[in-house]
Amino acid sequence: MSDDVEFSPADWVRDQTKKILETGTTEGIDILGSPIVLLTLRGAKTGKLRYTPVMRVEHGGSYAVVASKGGAPEHPTWYHNIKAHPEFSLQDGTVTKTYVAREVDGAERAAWWERAVAAYPPYAEYQEKTDRQIPVFVLDPK
Numbered sequence: 001m002s003d004d005v006e007f008s009p010a011d012w013v014r015d016q017t018k019k020i021l022e023t024g025t026t027e028g029i030d031i032l033g034s035p036i037v038l039l040t041l042r043g044a045k046t047g048k049l050r051y052t053p054v055m056r057v058e059h060g061g062s063y064a065v066v067a068s069k070g071g072a073p074e075h076p077t078w079y080h081n082i083k084a085h086p087e088f089s090l091q092d093g094t095v096t097k098t099y100v101a102r103e104v105d106g107a108e109r110a111a112w113w114e115r116a117v118a119a120y121p122p123y124a125e126y127q128e129k130t131d132r133q134i135p136v137f138v139l140d141p142k
């Protein structure tokens with residue numbers, strides 16, 4: 001019996017997720033012209049599977065996932081989901097693979113932060129907006 005996967009309670013996020021599932025690809029679905037990828041994360045407390053779209057930041061077969069939440073003072077809830085269950089699937093285009101996430105800091109974080117801002121410039125404004133350091137996870141193929 002396959003786990004049913006929960007959608008975001010946020011309408012605009014749910015709508016983009018449903019479009020990816022209906023069309024079978026993340027192609028053509030974007031935020032301000034920047035592409036997105038679809039994570040399927042397991043809840044840290046409930047264990048439920050949850051669709052979580054994020055911006056696409058890819059380099060050499062690995063991805064960065066940026067827990068920005070628009071520069072809000074607190075991390076997105078899904079930050080805790082990745083910390084608790086770091087192995088999960090990522091869909092990019094029509095391809096879905098399993099990755100293992102690790103939170104990065106120092107020079108590695110700086111290199112990925114640069115790639116993230118290049119892929120989606122508003123990340124720089126989000127970091128200006130909050131004094132929490134926006135977490136960056138690197139996802140390596142399993």
Ligand SMILES: C[C@H](OP(=O)(O)OC[C@@H](O)[C@@H](O)[C@@H](O)Cn1c2nc(=O)[nH]c(=O)c-2cc2ccc(O)cc21)C(=O)N[C@@H](CCC(=O)N[C@@H](CCC(=O)O)C(=O)O)C(=O)O
Nearest residue numbers: 013016043044045046053054055067068069076077078080
């Ligand atoms: C509102 C809350 O959202 P959140 O997890 O804080 O995440 C907020 C947003 O970051 C999330 O909606 C992202 O998908 C928004 N988002 C991006 N968010 C980002 O932070 N970064 C991005 O790059 C990003 C890109 C993006 C692209 C397209 C799109 O449609 C959305 C995008 C939420 O979904 N809550 C659910 C799930 C809560 C949950 O995960 N519960 C866990 C427990 C977690 C815990 O331990 O506290 C569980 O089930 O166990 C609920 O209340 O039912």
